[in-house]
Amino acid sequence: xxxxxxxxxxxxxxxxxxxxxxxxxxxxxxxxxxxxxxxxxxxxxxxxxxxxxxxxxxxxxxxxxxxxxxxxxxxxxxxxxxxxxxxxxxxxxxxxxxxxxxxxxxxxxxxxxxxxxxxxxxxxxxxxxxxxxxxxxxxxxxxxxxxxxx
Ligand code: RB5
Numbered sequence: 001x002x003x004x005x006x007x008x009x010x011x012x013x014x015x016x017x018x019x020x021x022x023x024x025x026x027x028x029x030x031x032x033x034x035x036x037x038x039x040x041x042x043x044x045x046x047x048x049x050x051x052x053x054x055x056x057x058x059x060x061x062x063x064x065x066x067x068x069x070x071x072x073x074x075x076x077x078x079x080x081x082x083x084x085x086x087x088x089x090x091x092x093x094x095x096x097x098x099x100x101x102x103x104x105x106x107x108x109x110x111x112x113x114x115x116x117x118x119x120x121x122x123x124x125x126x127x128x129x130x131x132x133x134x135x136x137x138x139x140x141x142x143x144x145x146x147x148x149x150x
Contacts (some may be wrong), residue, residue, distance in 0.1 A: 001057050001058065001059060001062055002029050002031055002058065002060075002108070003028055003029050003030075003052045003059065003060055003061065004023065004028060004030055004031070004059055004060065004061045004062065004063065005030070005031040005032070005033055005053050005054070005058075005059040005061075005062045005063075006019060006020055006023070006030055006031070006032055006033070006050075006062065006063045006064075006065075006067035006088070007032070007034060007046035007047065007049065007050045007062070007063075007064050007072075008034075008035060008043075008046060008064065008066060008072075009034075009041050009042065009043035009046060009065075009066045009067075009071075009072075009090070010035060010036055010037070010038050010039060010040050010041050011016060011065075011066050011067035011109055012043075012064075012065025012066045012067065012072075012107070012109045012112060013035055013036075013037065013038055013065075014038075014109065015065050015107065015114055015117055016032075016063075016065045017110040018079075018114050018117070018118070019063060019065070019107075019117065019118070019121055020032060022118055022121065023121075026125075028125075031058075033046055033049040033050050033053070033080070034046055034049070041085035042105075043064075043066045043071045043072055043075060043123075044071070044075040044100070046064065046072075047053055047064055047072050047075035047076045047079075048075070048079075049070075050062045050076070050104070050118065051075075051076050051082045051104070052062060052074065052079070054079075054081070054082060054103060054104070055079060055080070055082070057083055058109040060103070061103050061104070061105075062076070062103065063102040063105045063106075063121065064076060064084070064104060064105070064106045064109070065106070065107045065108075065109050066106075066108065067088075067108060067109060067110040067111075067137045068108040068110060068111055069088075069089075069106040069107050069108030069109075069111065070086060070106075071084040072084070072086075072106045073080055073085070073086040073104075073106040076104045076106065080142065081103075081142075082104055082105050083096075083102045083104065083138070084101055084102065084103075084104035084105075084106050084142070085100060085102035085104070085105060085106065085126065086106040086107075086108070087105060087106070087107065087120050088108070088111060088112060088120075089120065090119055090120055090123040091117070092120070093105065093120045093123040093124035093127065094122075094123050094127045095126070096124070096127075097124060097126065097127035097128060097129055098127055098129065098130045098134075099130065099134045099137075100131040100134070100138060101135075101138050103132070105120070105121065105124045107120065107121075
């Protein structure tokens with residue numbers, strides 16, 4: 001399994017390139033699922049490709065970028081086993097791993113600058129899931145909605 005995939009729409013394309021360079025410079029292998037230009041495109045398609053890679057255990061983690069980060073996080077959280085966290089600061093990033101075991105980081109390129117985005121990514125990469133009572137809660141995220149299925 002590779003470590004990390006990254007994806008964006010046109011609005012996130014430039015920030016994705018910056019984040020990708022940072023990851024590569026840190027020696028982290030990155031699978032880029034696109035988009036590969038500034039041409040207008042539909043963010044759910046890239047969320048889909050990245051989340052399916054995680055579900056198929058081709059990669060462990062993902063980073064998704066769109067203008068607000070909202071569309072990407074809404075899309076990614078529809079996929080079983082995906083816990084996508086839209087983060088606007090380092091605290092969000094640390095806690096999304098420590099308490100929520102996030103496996104996808106979502107960022108809004110029109111909301112935060114590239115320096116903050118890099119700090120958020122670094123905090124997220126360095127944080128670990130604390131398990132314990134948080135594991136029970138994370139499991140409930142998947143279990144409780146299924147109880148309503150007739
Ligand atoms: C694209 O204009 C924009 O809607 C998209 O990047 C994202 O912000 C959607 O949530």
